[in-house]
Amino acid sequence: xxxxxxxxxxxxxxxxxxxxxxxxLRVDNVSLSxxxxxxxxxxxxxxxxxxxRAIIGPNGxxxxxxxxxxxxxxxxxxxxxxxxxxxxxxxxxxxxxxxGIARTFQNVALFKGMTTLDNIMSGRSxxxxxxxxxxxxxxxxxxxxxxxxxxxxxxIIDFLEIQAIRKTPVGRLPYGLQKRVELGRALAMExxxxxxxxxxxxxxxxxxxxxxxxxxxxxxxxxxTIALIEHDMGVVMDLSDRVVVLDYGKKIAxxxxxxxxxxxxxxDAYLGVSH
Amino acid sequence: MVGSASAxxxxxxxxxxxxxxxxxxFGSRTAFREKDFGIWQSWTWSEVCEEIRAFSIxxxxxxxxxxxxxxxxxxxxxxxxxxxxxxxxxxxxPVPVYSDSVAEEMAYVLGHAExxxxxxxxxxxxxxxxxxxxxxxxxxxxxxxEVRGLRDYDHTHLHGYETVQEKGRQLQxxxxxxxxxxxEGFFGGKGSDIAVMLYTSxxxxxxxxxxxxxxxxxxxxxxxNVFDHLDxxxxxxxxxxxxxxxxxxxxxxxxxxxGYCVNCPEGMDTIDVDRREIAxxxxxxxxxxxxxxxxxxxVRMEDAGKTKRAMFDFFMNVAxxxxxxILNGEEVAFxxxxxxxxxxxxxxxxxxxxxGLTRMKVGYTAGExxxxxxxxxxxALGLNLKQLYGQTEASVYITLQPDGxxxxxxxxxxxxxxxxxxxxxxxxxxxxxxxxxxxxxxxxATESTKTSDGWVHTGDAGIIAENGHLKIIDRAxxxxxxxxxxxxxxxxxxxxxxxxxxxxxxxxxxxxRDMVAVFLNIDLTAxxxxxxxxxVNYASYQELAAHPDVYSMVESHVDxxxxxxSSEPMMAGAQIKRFLILHKExxxxxxxxxxxxxxxxxxxxxxxxxxxxALYDGSTSKHVRTEVTFEDGRKGAIEATVExxxxxxxxxxxxxxxxxx
Numbered sequence: 001x002x003x004x005x006x007x008x009x010x011x012x013x014x015x016x017x018x019x020x021x022x023x024x025l026r027v028d029n030v031s032l033s034x035x036x037x038x039x040x041x042x043x044x045x046x047x048x049x050x051x052x053r054a055i056i057g058p059n060g061x062x063x064x065x066x067x068x069x070x071x072x073x074x075x076x077x078x079x080x081x082x083x084x085x086x087x088x089x090x091x092x093x094x095x096x097x098x099x100g101i102a103r104t105f106q107n108v109a110l111f112k113g114m115t116t117l118d119n120i121m122s123g124r125s126x127x128x129x130x131x132x133x134x135x136x137x138x139x140x141x142x143x144x145x146x147x148x149x150x151x152x153x154x155x156i157i158d159f160l161e162i163q164a165i166r167k168t169p170v171g172r173l174p175y176g177l178q179k180r181v182e183l184g185r186a187l188a189m190e191x192x193x194x195x196x197x198x199x200x201x202x203x204x205x206x207x208x209x210x211x212x213x214x215x216x217x218x219x220x221x222x223x224x225t226i227a228l229i230e231h232d233m234g235v236v237m238d239l240s241d242r243v244v245v246l247d248y249g250k251k252i253a254x255x256x257x258x259x260x261x262x263x264x265x266x267x268d269a270y271l272g273v274s275h
Numbered sequence: 276m277v278g279s280a281s282a283x284x285x286x287x288x289x290x291x292x293x294x295x296x297x298x299x300x301f302g303s304r305t306a307f308r309e310k311d312f313g314i315w316q317s318w319t320w321s322e323v324c325e326e327i328r329a330f331s332i333x334x335x336x337x338x339x340x341x342x343x344x345x346x347x348x349x350x351x352x353x354x355x356x357x358x359x360x361x362x363x364x365x366x367x368x369p370v371p372v373y374s375d376s377v378a379e380e381m382a383y384v385l386g387h388a389e390x391x392x393x394x395x396x397x398x399x400x401x402x403x404x405x406x407x408x409x410x411x412x413x414x415x416x417x418x419x420x421e422v423r424g425l426r427d428y429d430h431t432h433l434h435g436y437e438t439v440q441e442k443g444r445q446l447q448x449x450x451x452x453x454x455x456x457x458x459e460g461f462f463g464g465k466g467s468d469i470a471v472m473l474y475t476s477x478x479x480x481x482x483x484x485x486x487x488x489x490x491x492x493x494x495x496x497x498x499x500n501v502f503d504h505l506d507x508x509x510x511x512x513x514x515x516x517x518x519x520x521x522x523x524x525x526x527x528x529x530x531x532x533x534g535y536c537v538n539c540p541e542g543m544d545t546i547d548v549d550r551r552e553i554a555x556x557x558x559x560x561x562x563x564x565x566x567x568x569x570x571x572x573x574v575r576m577e578d579a580g581k582t583k584r585a586m587f588d589f590f591m592n593v594a595x596x597x598x599x600x601i602l603n604g605e606e607v608a609f610x611x612x613x614x615x616x617x618x619x620x621x622x623x624x625x626x627x628x629x630x631g632l633t634r635m636k637v638g639y640t641a642g643e644x645x646x647x648x649x650x651x652x653x654x655a656l657g658l659n660l661k662q663l664y665g666q667t668e669a670s671v672y673i674t675l676q677p678d679g680x681x682x683x684x685x686x687x688x689x690x691x692x693x694x695x696x697x698x699x700x701x702x703x704x705x706x707x708x709x710x711x712x713x714x715x716x717x718x719x720a721t722e723s724t725k726t727s728d729g730w731v732h733t734g735d736a737g738i739i740a741e742n743g744h745l746k747i748i749d750r751a752x753x754x755x756x757x758x759x760x761x762x763x764x765x766x767x768x769x770x771x772x773x774x775x776x777x778x779x780x781x782x783x784x785x786x787x788r789d790m791v792a793v794f795l796n797i798d799l800t801a802x803x804x805x806x807x808x809x810x811v812n813y814a815s816y817q818e819l820a821a822h823p824d825v826y827s828m829v830e831s832h833v834d835x836x837x838x839x840x841s842s843e844p845m846m847a848g849a850q851i852k853r854f855l856i857l858h859k860e861x862x863x864x865x866x867x868x869x870x871x872x873x874x875x876x877x878x879x880x881x882x883x884x885x886x887x888x889a890l891y892d893g894s895t896s897k898h899v900r901t902e903v904t905f906e907d908g909r910k911g912a913i914e915a916t917v918e919x920x921x922x923x924x925x926x927x928x929x930x931x932x933x934x935x936x
Binding site: 158221 | 423426
């Protein structure tokens, strides 16, 4: 028989198990409420460096609130957040961004009138060092810096295979491509942690397959840690290393996809039982 | 005749030899460009030589040797072109394969060719090859260009292009004599060695591996360069499938022999932009591409403001009147000449710039007949667009239209060194230095195609007109007879129909039947744009195709074709009596078209047998259910009731009168 066939079709070597991963972010006993409404109650979990972590749960379970807490948009009333080993104080989203947390949104939030290139370029703004004065003079350092950033942006465009829409205003693009541009803008920040809020929502099968491929590639090629919220269970089970399940603002399960899938609490939450 | 004086090569008879010659003569000229990261990256001839040498030595260290076959799978990229030369330098034979063909088709070709190595573009192709390793037991090593997604694969038999090159460079650094030995290796090669194996897409049966020698390609390429005065200053865009003989000759054989620059686009979707940026001087495209460019312009002009449209219409009329005469160097009135100049400034120039054809010296179209209207449009703009007739088995060139002798309905005179004759059966036959060596592992087919004294059956029926130009009527085996004995040439009828922008595909039936009847596909872009302008609502191709107004519009086109046919005594008996518009677009995924978008007649006849029956039993509509394959490979079915219309025919001769009016 063909030695080539057997050797080459072997599953990719799983590096994940071998090296114990470092903790990137840790959420301890976090609670968040809006007036009388408790969005999140006493939740703890961690995100390890280099993994794809999924947050799932039925509608209204507090998933997006959780992401908002992580990227500093909401500050929890109780509990602590530890980011790269240091406990985090109350902060603004842009501070979180400059510390290396990038995100995409459930509804696309791009600058519709600007081109794909400019949108992704805007993701580099935190990395621009020359001040307003230099930008005005332009020639020299600011120009050189822009060329550097453009190079990085072009790498992302190449990576996401959106060369053909480089100069197209994003408002004219189909939804699936807009989502891809949004991912590109988040990547332009070269984040340590990338938060994706329903990256596949509203996509057809082909677009979903493409997006899944990009998420895996981002994780593997750039080593970016990814936390994602997603409703498509097939996608979640295929992509993620570990899954945390929320229901009514509480954590009901946490672990590898296959364990979570078999967990009775999770099944109940999704199929619905009387509380 | 072989190796004529005009194409003498001074001993540079193989591409590796030509490469090292070019590296010396054109050392610092740009040989290849590829748009990557938004910028045109370029390589000079001497850089290309170094890249190829490193890769070739790397391949050798992996065990590639003389006689081995190397599959090349992917979109047009400099590295894949280089891989072909790198293989040739070791005496191995490259086998470029259509990268978009489904795994099953590809597995057959690779298995038949017994490829040992494969050089591929990216993960998609790697996965495809891995999935077929059982059908291709000869395959031992895969080399990929794009590393993305492949990091975690087992790399025992899988290598990155750069890794292989790096290995080659290291070996050269360790052993100074290696580069010399490498060159000595191919300097022993002969022009009669097999240069490449190209599998024909095959409208019937399994693909056949056409073996072409270096002499075939180099002599044909040099002849073509001389014919159109092409030199090292040309720029071409390499965007057609690498497995196709046309691309192999234009982007490799002619580029190497002339020393001109080959530009690889950024991606398949960016070709229009890339063409505008490069502005190729020598451009080849199948009629489809020219049709699409024209359709885009026309759709845009529909949306343009009044002034612009008036200006466009006025100057296009001027161009239609005198443009072609000016291009052919004929006498034109002074006033018209001035108007044409003004038009060049206001309309033609900007249009050509938009299409990226500003610098085009010579353009060719072939593969299918081009609509006379479309052809005339480009020529009227002052673009030297010409037609050629060729085949894989001929290393492309059989006939070419010489400058100034352009006729819409003929494909030109025999190319340099080509002998042409029409067999008693009406089949076109040729003999030339480009004639292929044989089909790989298929002596039977070789013998039935190529006579012992070197004449090749083209499989096309044609006539040589009084002016010495060849006119192709149809595939020889497709030409049939109606029951009343009239000649029935389906392709001829279909092409006449397809010249209408609204009609995308046509399939004619009539052999051994009482009358001619056709299946039609409407063109969704053209008819869709018409629907938009006329407030016709539709949700799908199927719905638009069945619309009564669309039927009426198409009916008038069919009537026009009948009128044309009636003016030609030979064809008048084959006027269309009945037609229908198919409820789905013919698609290569369903096997209805070949990968090069040619209709597979017999397959369609089987698949739509009930509809054909309905065409001939007089019924006015028919309900059908057709299985379709979606892009992700799943199957489904669509159902529809298809309307069938009857047509009036015209008397012979009456059409001539009207055409003359």
